[in-house]
Amino acid sequence: MLILDNITIVICIILVISALCSSLFDTFFKKMVDKEETDSAENLKPVSVVIISDNNSVELDNNLKYFLSQDYSAGYEIIVVVSRDEDGTADVLKTYNKYKNLYTTFVPETSRYMSRRKLAITLGVKAAKNDLILLTDAVCKPVSNHWIEGMSTKCRDGINLVIGYSNYSDDTGQFKTFYRLHKEYTYMYEAFKGFAYSTYGNNLLFKKADFMSGRGFQGNLKYVRGEYDFLVNKYSKFGSAAIAISKDVMLVEDKPSKKAWNNKNTFYFETRKHLQRSFRHRQIFNMDVLGLYLCFILVIFSVIYSVLSARFVILPFSFMALVVPFISRIICAKRVLNRFNANVSLWKVIPFELALPFSNFRFAIKYILSDKYEYISHKS
Incomplete structure (x- = not known):
C-alpha cells in the first residue's frame, strides 16, 4: 500500500x-547573445595592440606572427612591452625588425615597488598612437586574422570596454579548461547583463583616454597581479561593457605551467579583496x-x-x-x-x-x- x-x-x-x-x-543555463556588428571601412578606427611579455621568448616567437598578420583595413600597430627579459626576448624581437607596425619597449630593471606587469601595460598604453587599446599576453594567439576587427567593431557609442574570450590550448588538462570556461562565462554573462565585474582571460579592449583620465592603475599598482581584473572593475560602468564571443575573436592561450596555474588562481584571492561588486x-x-x-x-x-x-x-x-x-x-x-x-x-x-x-x-x-x-x- x-x-x-x-x-x-x-x-x-x-x-x-x-x-x-x-x-x-x-x-x-544562462544564455548570451553575440550581436554581429558590421562596420564600413570608413567607420573603423585604428587600433593599438599591446602585448605583455614576461620572460616569454619562446611563446612570443611562436605567437607574434598571428598578431602581425591581422586583416584590418583601418590599420593597427603592435606594441610589445617586455616586463622581464631573462631568456633572450630582445633577440627574438630583433628577428621581426622588418615589420614597420611593430614597436617594442622594455620595463626598466630599476623599476621597483610596483607591479611590473601593470607598469608594462601603462608604458604600452602611453606609447600607443591610437585611442583603442587591445590588450593581451605573449602566451596567447588569435584564432583568426579578424580578431582586431571583431573586437573593435563592438566598441560603439556608450561602450568603453570589450571583453573577449580566451581559451586554453587543446593540450591543457580538461579540468583546467573547464575551470577557466566556467569562470570566464560567469564574468562575461555579468558584463552582458550590464554589471561587468572582472575577466579571467587575456582578451580586453579599452580606451586610452579613459585609462589616462582615470590615472591608470592608481590605487592598485602595488598589487603584483590582477591587471585585467582591475581594468574591468575600475573602468566599466553599468551598461558600458560589451562582450565578444564569436569564434573569430577568440584567443588561444598556451598550456599553463603548474606554477602559473596555481599563482593565477591563488593571487585572485588577494585581488578580489580590492574589487567592487565582489560580494x-x-x-x-x-x-x-x-x-x-x-x-x-x-x-x-x-x-x-x-x-x-x-x-x-x-x-x-x-x-x-x-x-x-x-x-x-x-x-x-x-x-x-x-x-x-x-x-x-x-x-x-x-x-x-x-x-x-x-x-x-x-x-x-x-x-x-x-x-x-x-x-x-x-x-x-
Whole structure:
C-alpha cells in the first residue's frame, strides 16, 4: 500500500523545487547573445595592440606572427612591452625588425615597488598612437586574422570596454579548461547583463583616454597581479561593457605551467579583496554550487527515508530530482562547450562542477597559509 500523507507530499514538492532550482541556477543555463556588428571601412578606427611579455621568448616567437598578420583595413600597430627579459626576448624581437607596425619597449630593471606587469601595460598604453587599446599576453594567439576587427567593431557609442574570450590550448588538462570556461562565462554573462565585474582571460579592449583620465592603475599598482581584473572593475560602468564571443575573436592561450596555474588562481584571492561588486559576483557562483549539491543531498536522504518509512511514492520524485538537473546541465554545457571550442568530455561535466568548490577551497587555503608580502611589490 502506498503511503500518501502530508509528509510525503511536502518531500515530493521539495524535490521538484530543488530540481528546478538546480537547473535554473546553473551557470551555463544562462544564455548570451553575440550581436554581429558590421562596420564600413570608413567607420573603423585604428587600433593599438599591446602585448605583455614576461620572460616569454619562446611563446612570443611562436605567437607574434598571428598578431602581425591581422586583416584590418583601418590599420593597427603592435606594441610589445617586455616586463622581464631573462631568456633572450630582445633577440627574438630583433628577428621581426622588418615589420614597420611593430614597436617594442622594455620595463626598466630599476623599476621597483610596483607591479611590473601593470607598469608594462601603462608604458604600452602611453606609447600607443591610437585611442583603442587591445590588450593581451605573449602566451596567447588569435584564432583568426579578424580578431582586431571583431573586437573593435563592438566598441560603439556608450561602450568603453570589450571583453573577449580566451581559451586554453587543446593540450591543457580538461579540468583546467573547464575551470577557466566556467569562470570566464560567469564574468562575461555579468558584463552582458550590464554589471561587468572582472575577466579571467587575456582578451580586453579599452580606451586610452579613459585609462589616462582615470590615472591608470592608481590605487592598485602595488598589487603584483590582477591587471585585467582591475581594468574591468575600475573602468566599466553599468551598461558600458560589451562582450565578444564569436569564434573569430577568440584567443588561444598556451598550456599553463603548474606554477602559473596555481599563482593565477591563488593571487585572485588577494585581488578580489580590492574589487567592487565582489560580494554580488560570488553569490552567483555560490547559488550554482549550492543548488547542485543541495539537490543531490536531498535525493540521497529522500531515497533513504522513503525506503525506511515505506513511503515509496517518494522514489520516482527522487529519481526525477536526480535526472532532471543532470540532463539539463549536460545539455547546457554542451551548448557552451561547442560555442567556445572547449576540449572537455560531456561525461566529465557533472564531476567537474562538483569539484569546482573544492578547487577554490584549495586555492583559498594556499592563500591563507602564504606570506601576504608575495602579493604586493612594496616590501617595506
